[in-house]
Amino acid sequence: MLLRWDLFLFFLFLVGEICLQPRILQAENLSDDLNLDELEHQRYQKIQQKQNAQKKRNKVFGKERGVLKHLQEIEIEMAALQLELKSHLNNIEIQKKKKKRIEQELLELRDRHLNYQKQAAKRITSIYKMGYRSRLNNQHQIVRLLMTSEGLVDLFTKYQYANLIVKSDQQLMANLISQQEAIKSTYIQLQKQVSTIETTTEAIKTKQKNLSVRKQRRKKLLDDYRTQRSTYDQVIKELRQAVIELEEALGILSTDTLMVKADRIRGIGIHDQGQLNWPIKGKIVKNQNPFDRGTTIRPITNKIGPSKVRSIAGGIVGKVIDSVVGYGNTVLILHGNAYTSVYTHLSTVDVKIGNVVTANQVLGQVGESGSLIGEVLYFELWHNYVPLDTAQWLER
Structure with missing residues (x-):
């Protein structure tokens, strides 16, 4: 009888554990x-x-x-x-x-x-x-x-x-x-x-x-x-x-968080003037908007497929905006030191907000979203929210 009683107590213990487990999980x-x-x-x-x-x-x-x-x-x-x-x-x-x-x-x-x-x-x-x-x-x-x-x-x-x-x-x-x-x-x-x-x-x-x-x-x-x-x-x-x-x-990615992370990367500095990589190979054409301060580039015709848009320097993806009026799909890269690069008219975007990118990393493909002049890339470089002369910063 003693053995059976012990088995009964053990059975009750197992039942109790099974019954209490959902409550414990619910409490956790x-x-x-x-x-x-x-x-x-x-x-x-x-x-x-x-x-x-x-x-x-x-x-x-x-x-x-x-x-x-x-x-x-x-x-x-x-x-x-x-x-x-x-x-x-x-x-x-x-x-x-x-x-x-x-x-x-x-x-x-x-x-x-x-x-x-x-x-x-x-x-x-x-x-x-x-x-x-x-x-x-x-x-x-x-x-x-x-x-x-x-x-x-x-x-x-x-x-x-x-x-x-x-x-x-x-x-x-x-x-x-x-x-x-x-x-x-x-x-x-x-x-x-x-x-x-x-x-x-x-x-x-x-x-x-x-x-x-x-x-x-x-x-x-x-x-x-x-x-x-x-x-x-x-x-x-x-x-x-x-x-x-x-x-x-x-797990929230705010602008402040991204800017702090970008400052740790420090992808662009004043010493990079005239040495930054071009975001795409092509010919500089007239800007669609006469008030724009950046550079519009028409890509070289490629039989393989659409030209790839690449980051000019290391940084972190600050924003990915779909269909901006007049600019189409737009990507903003934070490079630290208050520098920001902007890429517009993309047909596809291959990065997400918060992604860390390196120099020459593909951001997407060139397209004509928001463009009135065909397949082009409109590119800008900002410092402290002030647009810079991109011709002075890109590799000569």
């Missing part, structure tokens, strides 16, 4: 669903946080542009003031030199005036007092001059000549005095002008100093804004990485 599936929901919820929260951080960063960036513009205006005004100040300083130097020259002229005129005044005084005194004696014979020269007269008429004539000499000397002295007064007046005006220039210069220096203080204050504000922007950039970077990790766990 439910747990997996809960984990996926939680991951999706976390992803949504991170995306919202990233968007909010981007909005705040954009506000900071907008303020920074305003500060930069204001700072530029201040610097322009400062430059104009510095030129004006330099002009004033040069003018002051010229005026100082002129002032020094006039002072020297005044000194020379004063000395000449004093000497001439002494001579004139002696001559007038000699004429009117007849007391000027000759050092040779100790005689009054005027008396001697008059005594040599041959008659009364000659006497009066010589006296008149002496009188004219005295009047001429007096007039000359008056002219010297007038000239000296004029120079003094000019000198006073010059001093006033120099004083005015110096006052203006001091005012400019004061204004320049005030502007310099404002510039420092604006610079501090600018530094603060840049610090804030840098902080937001770091937050956005961390949130972006968190979203990417969650999307990888969920």
